[in-house]
Amino acid sequence: METIVSVKPLLAVLVTLFVIPILVSSSSKPNVRESWIFIAGTIKLLLVLSMLPVILEGKQIVLTLFEIAPGAAIAFRVDGLGMLFAIVAASLYLVTSVYSIGYMRGLDEHGQTRFVSFFALAISATIGAAFSANLMTLYLFYEVLSLATYPLVTHHQDANSRLSGRRYLTFILGTSIGLVLPAMIYCYSVTGTLEFSTAGIFAAGELSKPAATVLLLMFVFGFAKAGIMPFHTWLPAAMVAPTPVSALLHAVAVVKVGVFSIVRIITGIFGVELLSEFNLGVMVMTIASVTILVSSCIALSQDELKRRLAFSTISQLSYIVFGVALLTPQGLLGGVIHIAMHAFGKITLFFCAGAIFVATGKKYISQMSGLGKKMPFTFAAFFIGALGVIGLPPSGGFYSKWNLILGTLEAQQTIFMLVLLLSSFLNAFYFLPIIYKGFFGKSEEEGDGPVKIQEANLCLLIPLMFTAFISIVLFFYPTVFVKLINIGLGLL
Amino acid sequence: MDNYPALIVVAPLLAALFAGIAAWIEERLSYPIAVIGLAISTFSAIMTLMTVIASGTIHYRMAGWAPPMGIEYRIDLLNAMVLLLVSGIAFLNLIASYKSVEQETSDRAGSFYTIYLLFVTGLLGVTATGDLFNLYVLIEITSLTSYAMVALGDKDRGPLASLNYVFIGVIGASFYLLGVGYLYLITGSLNMMDVAGILPALKGSSTVLVAFILCMIGVWIKMALFPMHVWLPNAYSYSPVAFARMVAPLMTKVMVYVMIRLMVTVFGFEYIFETLNIADAVVWLATLAILAGGVMALAQKNLKKMLTYIIVCEIGYMVGGAWMGNQLGMTGAILHILNDAIMTFALFLAVGNMVYKLKKVDLTDLKGLFGKMPWTMTGFVLAAFSIIGVPPTCGFFSKWYLILGALEKGAYHFAAALIISSLICAVLFFKVFEICFFEPMSEGHGHGESHSQVAIEEAPISMLIITGFVSLSLIVVGLYSGTIVNTIILPFLK
Amino acid sequence: MTDLLPLIVAKYNYWLYVILMMIGLYAMIAKNNLIKKLVGMNIFQTAIILFYVSIGYKKDATIPIIQSAHGGGHGAHEAAIHAADYINPLPHVLMLTAIVVSVATFGVAMALAVRVYQRYQTLEEDELRMRLSEK
Amino acid sequence: MRVLAFIIVCLTGALLLYGTGEFPDWGDPQSPASVHLSNVYIEKALEQTQVPNLVTAVLADYRGFDTMFETAVVFCAGLACFLLLRDFREKKERYYRHTPTGVILHVKDSKKIIKVGKEFAHMDKNWVPSDLIIKSVCRILIPFIQIYALYVVAHGDFSPGGGFQGGVIFGSSLILLAISYDLKTLVRRIKEKVLGIWAAVGVLIYVGIAAICMPMGGNFLDYSVLAPLVWDPHHVRALGMLGVEIGVGIAVTAVMAIIYINIVSEGRHEEGL
Amino acid sequence: MHWPIDLIVLTFVIFCAIAAISVKDLLGTAILFGAYSFMMCLLWAVMGAVDVAFTEASVGAGVSTVFFVAAVFRTSRRTKD
DSSP states (O other): OOOOEOOOHHHHHHHHHHHHHHHHTTTTHHHHHHHHHHHHHHHHHHHHHHHHHHHHHOOOOEEEEEEEEEEEEEEEOOOOOHHHHHHHHHHHHHHHHHHHHHHHHHHHHHHHHHHHHHHHHHHHHHHHHBBBBBBHHHHHHHHHHHHHHHHTTTTSSSHHHHHHHHHHHHHHHHHHHIIIHHHEEEEEEEESBOOOOOOSSSSTTTOOOOHHHHHHHHHHHHHHGGTTTTTTTTHHGGGGGGGIIIIIIIIIIIHHHHHHHHHIIIIIIHHHHHHHHHHHHHHHHHHHHHHHHHHHHHHHHHHBBBHHOOOOOOOHHHHHHHHHHSSSHHHHEEEEEEHHHHHHHHHHHHHHHHHHHHHHHOOGGGGOOTTHHHHHHHHHHHHHHHHHHHTOSSHHHHHHHHHHHHHHHHHOOOHHHHHHHHHHHHHHHHHHHHHHHHHHHOOOOSSSSOOOOOOOOOOHHHHHOOOOOOOHHHHHHHHHHHHHHHTTTTOO | OOOOHHHHHHHHHHHHHHHHHHHOOOGHHHHHHHHHHHHHHHHHHHHHHHHHHHHHHEEEEEGGGOTTTTTTTEHHHHEEEHHHHHHHHHHHHHHHHHHHHHHHHHHHHHHHHHHHHHHHHHHHHHBBBBBHHHHHHHHHHHHHHHHHHHHSSSSSTTTHHHHHHHHHHHHHHHHHHHHHHHHHHHHHOOHHHHHHHHHGGGGOOHHHHHHHHHHHHHHHHHHHHHGGGGGGHHHHHSHHHHHHHHHHHHHHHHHHHHHHHIOOOOOOOOOIIIOOHHHHHHHHHHHHHHHHHHHHTOOOOOHHHHHHHHHHHHHHHHHHHTTTOHHHHHHHHHHHHHHHHHHHHHHHHHHHHHHHHHHHOGGGGGHHHHOOOOHHHHHHHHHHHHHHHOOOOOOHHHHHHHHHHHHHTOOHHHHHHHHHHHHHHHHHHHHHHHHEEEEEESTTSSTHHHHHHHOOOOOOOOHHHHHHHHHHHHHHHTTHHHHHHIIIIHHHOO | OOTHHHHHHHHHHHHHHHHHHHHHHHHHOOOOOOHHHHHHHHHHHHHHHHHHHHHHOOOTTSSSOTTTTTTTGGGGSSOOOOOGOOHHHHHHHHHHHHHHHHHHHHHHHHHHHHHHHHHHHHBBHHHHHHHHHHH | OOHHHHHHHHHHHHHHHHHTTOOOOOOOOTTTHHHHHHHHHHHHHHHHHHHHHHHHHHIIIIHHHHHHHHHHHHHHHHHHHHHHHHOOOOOOOOOEEEEETTTEEHHHTTTOOOOOOSEEEETTTTTOOHHHHHHHHHHHHHHHHHHHHHHHHHHHGGOOOOOHHHHHHHHHHHHHHHSSOHHHHHHHHHHHHHHHHHHHHHHHHHHHHHHHHTTTTTTTTTTTGGGGGGSSSHHHHHHHHHHHHHHOOOOOHHHHHHHHHHHTTTTTOOOOO | OHHHHHHHHHHHHHHHHHHHHHHSSSHHHHHHHHHHHHHHHHHOOOOOOOOHHHHHHIIIIIHHHHHHHHHHHEEEEEEEE
C-alpha cells in the first residue's frame, strides 16, 4: 500500500494542544478565549479533511515520531478507519464548542477556562487515538484522554462529582492499567511488534486458542471506555458532568475511543482470520448481546433523561462491538459505520437534554410532558436523534442497523439477529414515549392559554439542529464513510 | 582537556572547601561558590558523556598510576549517564534551593552548602570510580553528610532518626567493606576490572560467594530494599527540604547503580545467573518490596512520608529488573534509574514548593491547593502520572521494559507486582488530587461563583521554573527513551 | 590433634574476627542504650580492620618500611628488595582510611547522642519509644 | 529483639565462617593478597616515589585519591558536629566566682552582666578548683606533645606516622589543654572561626596540591609534574606527599578540636570538662 | 612464632569487648573500650601493621575515649544493660 509521510496528522493532534496556553492566558476575556477555540477547532477540522482525498485514493499517511523500541514507536498512520473517526470527532468538536459556549454561559458555570482547556486536551487525545499507527500510541492517547476527562467529569467539584470521578477513574484507569497494559506487553513480547495490520500481528501458531481467548477478553474488558458490562457503571456516574462534556465525551469521544480501540484490536492486532479460525467472535458477540439487552432494559427504568441516554449509549456501543465481532464484511461495515451514525444521533439527543435543562431547568422525563409545545425545534431534533438510535429511516442509524442485520444473516447467527431486533424494539420503547409526552402530554403548570415558544438560546439551538440535519443527510449519503471503512478494512 | 572525569568530582569538592571557608568570612559568598562548582561539574559531566558516546570508555588514572596499582576512573556509558544525572539534578536543585535554605537554615547557610556539595562529591565519586575501596570511602562521605542533614532538618525528631540511620548505615557500609575484604583476600586486587579478570578462575570458591553476598547485602541496606528499608522514610522526611529534594532521587539510585556495576562489571552475569541460583529469590524479594512499599505508602498521612515509601516501592522495580538476568530487564532497570531519579526529583520539587508555602504537608493541609498553587500542582500531577506509569511520561517506558523482561523470564509475579503497584500509586495520588481539587467543598453545584477565584499564592519563581523544567523533562525523556536505550544502555550491555 | 593445631594456627585469626564481629553486631542490634550501640558499632568496625590486617600479615616478614634506604638516600638500595621480606602494605593503607572513617562516624554519632539526650533526657531505646508514642 | 538479634548475628557469623573455609592460611606469603599487588608496591615503591615507608607511599601517592576523600570525611565530621550541636544562644544562667573571697555568685538573669576581671571570674556549674600540679605538668607537657606531633607529620615518610596520626596527636594536645585548664582557656586561645577555617584550609591544601597537577599537564594528583616548582625535583613525589600530609595534619587537628569542644559543651563553648 | 602472643592478646581483646558492652556504667564502658582499642593496637603491632597500630593508639585509645567521656559527661552514665 502506498504511503505518504506528512506532518498533518501531528498538526491535527497538536493544534488544540497548542491553543491551551492561549486559552489560559486569555482567561479573563471570554470572547477572545472562545474565538480561539473556534479557530483551533476549524483548523483541526480542515486539517483532517485535507487528508481525506489522499485516503480515499487508497493511500495512507504515516509519521513516526519516536522509536521507543523496535516495533513499538510513537507513530501516526492515517487509514480509512482512523479517518472516519477523526472526521466525526473533529466536526462534532466544532459543533460542541459552539454549544458549550451557550451552555456554560447560560448557566454561568465556574472555572470555564479550565473546562475549555481540558476539553481541548481531550479532543487532541481523541484525534491522536484515531490516527495511532500502533497499539502503544493508541494506549498512550487512551490514557491521556482518561486523565484529561477527569477534571471535566468532576467539574462541579462537589461531593457528588467527587464520587463519580472516583468511580470513573477506578474503572477506566484500573482496567487500562490492570488489563490492557499487561495484555499489550504480552503481545509485544510474543510478536515483537504492535503495529496494526489487517492480517493481524500474530504469525501462525504463535498464539494458542486459550491464550487468544484470555488476551481478547482482557482487551475487550480492559478498554472499559467501551462500556461493556460489567465495566459500564462509570458511564451513568459520569453524567454528573456538564452536558457538553456528556455530549461530546461520553457519547462521542471517550466511549468511541473505547470502541474504536476494540475495533483496532479485533481488526488490527488479532486479525479477522485468526479470530474466525478460533471462533472467538461468538464469545465477544455474546458479551455484547448481554450488554445490549440488559442496558436497554435498565434504560427503560431511568427517569433522569441524561441517565437514560447514558444507558442507551452503553447498549449502542455494544452494537459496534457486536458488529465487528461478527467478523463478516457486512458486520464489520455495519459496526464501524455505527460509530459515525450513533455519534450524530446521540449527540443530538444530549444537546437536546442540555437545551431543555438550560431553558427550563428540568432533568427528569416525568417533568417534561408538554414541553414539546414550548420547545418544538428541540423536540423535533430529539425525535430525529431518537430515530437514529433506534435505527429507523430516514436517519443514518438505519443504515448501520441494516448492515448489522445483514451481517448476522451472512454469519448465519439467527439468534443474534433476534437480539438486534429485540433491542431495537426496546430502544423505541424508551425513546418514543418521551417524544409523545413532550408533544401531546399535558404539562403541570400550564393553563389553557396559547403556548409560548420558549426555546433555549441560539448557541444551543443551532448545533442541535445541525447535528440532527447531518443525521438525516447520512441516511442518504453514507457513501464516503462506507468507502473509508472498506479501504480501512481492506475489503475492497 | 582530558581532565573532565576528575573535574566532575573535584569541582564540587573544591567548591565545598571554599564555601566552607567563606561560611566563616562572608557567608553570602557560599551560595555563588556552590553554584559555580556544580556548574563546572555538570558541564564536565556533559563533556564526558559526549566523549564516551563518541569514542568509548574513558580511563582516567589518578596520580598517573596504571590501574591495579593506582586508582582509576573508568567511565563507560552507564556511569557517564549517571554522572550527568547526579550533577544535573544537584545543580538544578541548588538553584531551586536558595529560597528554601534561606527559610529553613538561614543562620548556617554556608555550612549547609558545604555539606550539600560534599554529599554531591560523594555521589559523583561513587559513580565515577573504578576501585572497590574508593567506592567505600565515598559511600561514607555521602552517609556522613546525610546523617548530619537528617538531624538538621526536623529539630525535634531528626536526631533520633539520624542516629538510627547511622546504625543501619554503618552496618551496610561495613558489610560492603567486608565483602571487598573477602574479594581482596582471594584476588589480591581492588580494581574492578582487575578483579573481574581474576574471578572467573575462582568460580566455585565459597569465599567469592560470601564476598558477593556481603557486597549485595551492604548495597541493599544502603539502597533500602524492602526488609532493610526501615531507616529511609524517617531519614528522608525529616531532612531539610532542600536536601531531601536531592537525596531522595539520587541516593538510592546511585546505590542501584553500584549494584548493577558490581553485577555487570565485577562479578559478571555468568557468575551470578549461572553459577548461583539466587536470582529467583531476589526477584521475589523485589516483588515483596514493591507491594510492601505500596501498601505502606497507602497508610501514610503525611505527603512527604508517603513519597518516601514510594521510593521503597521503586527500589523494588530496579532490583527486580536487574536480577531478571536478561537484557530487557537490565535495560528497564537502568532506564528506571534515570527516570525514577527525574520523577522523584519532580515530585519532591513540588513538595518543596508546598512546604515553602504551607510549612506542613500532612494530607489535610493540602486542601484547595489546585487553586492556590496551580503551577506547582501541574508539576506534581505530571510527576505523579510518571510514577503511576501513564504514557508519554517516562515512568511508563521503563515499566514497559521491566514487564517485558519479566515476561521473557517467566517471572509473572514480578510483572503482576508492577501492574499492582501502578494501581496502588494511582489510588495514592488520586487521593491527594481529590483533596487538593475538591476541598473545601463548594456549596451546591458551583453555579453562580464563576469568577470567585482563590488567590494564587505560589512559591518563588526560581523554584517554579525548576519545577516546570523538570516536569517537562519527564515527558521529553519519556519520548526519547528509545534514543536513550539505543545510544547508551544497549551499547553498554553488549 | 596433629592436624588440628596447624588448622587452628592457620585460621584462628579469621575465626576470632568473626566472633568479635558477632559481638559488635549483637550489641548494635540488641542493646537498649544508644551509647552501648555505638560501642558495638566500633567493635564491629575494628573487627573488620582486624580482618584486613590479618590478610596483610606475612610470616617471616618485617614491617613495610624499607630499611636499606633509611638515611642512605636513593643511592643505597642497590641490594634488590625482596617482596617476601616485607609485609603487604596495602591492607594497612586501606585500614588507616577505615579507622579515620570510623572515628569520624563515631564523633558524629556522639554528637547526635548528645542531641537526642538534650531533647528526650534519656538514651534508653525503650524509654525513647515511650516518649515518642506519648506525643 | 534479643532473639531476633541473636538469629541475625548467628546467621551472619555462619556466613562469614563459611567464607573463611577456603581462605589461604594466615600469614601465608603465597596468598593472592600477598602476591598480586603487594609485591609490585614493595619492589617498586621506593624506586618510584623515594619514600621508604611503603604505607605512606601507597597512602599518599598510589592511593592518594582515597586519602583525599578520607580527609574530606574528617572535615565532614567536624562540620557535622558543628552544625548539629553549635548553639549561639547565650545561656541564661551564669556562675561567677569572686576571686578574693571564693564566693560563688549564681546569676539567673542573663542581662545582668558582671564584668569579668580581677575580682570576678567565669565559672562552670560543675566547677572544681584547678589543681596546680595538673596544670603545671600539662603546661610543660603540651609543647613536647606538639613537637612530637609535628615530628610525626614530618617524618611520616620514613617511620610510622603521617599527617593523620600527627594531627590527632596535635589535636589531643589541645584537648589536654582544655581538660587541664578549662574549656574557656582553649576557646579563648584558639577562636572557633580559626578552627573552622583551618579545617577547610587543611583539606584545601591537599586538594589544591592535587588539583595544581592538572594545569601543570599531569593527571589529578600526579605529583611528578610539579617538579619545576620544587627545589629538589628528584624527590618531587616525596615532597608532594609531605605537602599533603601537612594538609591532612592541619585538617585533623582542627576537626578533633571542633568535635571535642562541641560535644563537651553541648555547642555553647562555655563550660565543659 | 608470633602466634602465641597473638592468641593471648586476641583473647584479651574479646574479653574487653564483651566487658565493654555488658558493664552497667557508661564511664566504665568508656575505659574498657579504651583498653579494648589499646589491646587491638598491640595486636596489630604484633602483626606488623605499625602504621595502623599507631593510628589506633592515638585514635581508638586516645581521642575516641575522650569523645566518649565527653559525651557521657553531657548525657548520663546510667544504662540499663
